[in-house]
Amino acid sequence: MKRDTIDLIGHQYGRLTVLKEVERNKYARRFLCRCECGKETVAYMSNLRTGHKKSCGCLRDERVSQANQRDLTGRRFGSLKVIKRSEKKSKSGKANWTCHCDCGNTADVLSDRLLNGTTSSCGCRRAARGRELAADTNTRYRVDGVMTTKLKQKMRSDNRTGVKGVVANVNKKGKVKYVASITVKGQYYYLGRFNSLEDAVAARKKGEELYHDPYLNGSDDKIK
Ligand SMILES: [Zn+2]
Ligand SMILES: [Zn+2]
Structure with missing residues (x-):
């Protein structure tokens, strides 16, 4: 179904019931909705x-207050032991806890x-691990100014071809084109645009032979 023919009026999304359309342009449509709590709110169709919007905001408020009610006193999280509820709340009203760290410091941390597990x-x-990592990376992976670990890194998440350095694009006519590229020393090299995946992979x-091999060869013993 085409996007601009979809009718949401009367539909229910979480706590929201769609009342009427209030805005429509090339990019988006917005609808006035009534929430179960009685408030009205305007939401984007998308x-x-x-499912990104399920209430006027009351749902999130309830979740926050539920999390705030949980008592964490005495519990341990990594190096932190929770001493008491902190007087200070975050801007969004979330509870803060005063914790003792094994290193001797005290810190206020959000529930x-x-x-x-974000904060332990x-x-x-984190500071100690960062220092270790930096030292490690510099001595072991830097070969002639190129980070060899980066060359062997996993594919980027927007890559849909399954091949590193080859991205599939769909043009306006709905035709698939494959763009090959390579990045060395932070420099992006465009290798071409192809109709077939095979040609792009070949490029x-x-x-890789042209740009990477001089850096990878002879450095393998230094790479994990
Ligand atoms: Zn509500
Ligand atoms: Zn500490």
């Missing part, structure tokens, strides 16, 4: 249909950062 020290662990292979 947010409704993907969800403790619970989902006052910051001392990328040539590019």
Whole structure:
């Protein structure tokens, strides 16, 4: 179904019931909705249909207050031990907890950062790990100014061809084109645009021989 013929009026998305369309342009459509809590809110069609918007905001408020009610006193998260609820709340109203770190520092940490494992020290662990990593990376992976680990890195997430350095694009006519490229020393090299995946892969292979091999050969013993 074409996007601009979809009728959302009367539909229910989470707590929202769609009342009427209030805006429509080339890029988006917006609808006035009534929430179960009684408030009205305007939502983008895309947010409704993907489930990104399910209430006027009351749903999130409830979740936050539920998380805030949880008592974390005495619990341990990594190097942190929770001492008490902090007086300070975050801007969004989330609870903060005063924690003792094993290193001796005290830190205020948000509930969800403790619970989902994002924060497990006052910051001392991350600092130490960062220093180790930096030292390690510099001595082991830097060959002639090129980060060899980067050359062997996994494919980028927007790559849909399954081949590193080859991205599939669909043009206006719906035709698929394959663009081959390579990045060395932070420099992007365009290798060409092809109708077939095979040609693009071949171009990328040539590019690798041309740009990468001088850096990779002889350095393998230094790469994990
Ligand atoms: Zn609501
Ligand atoms: Zn610490």
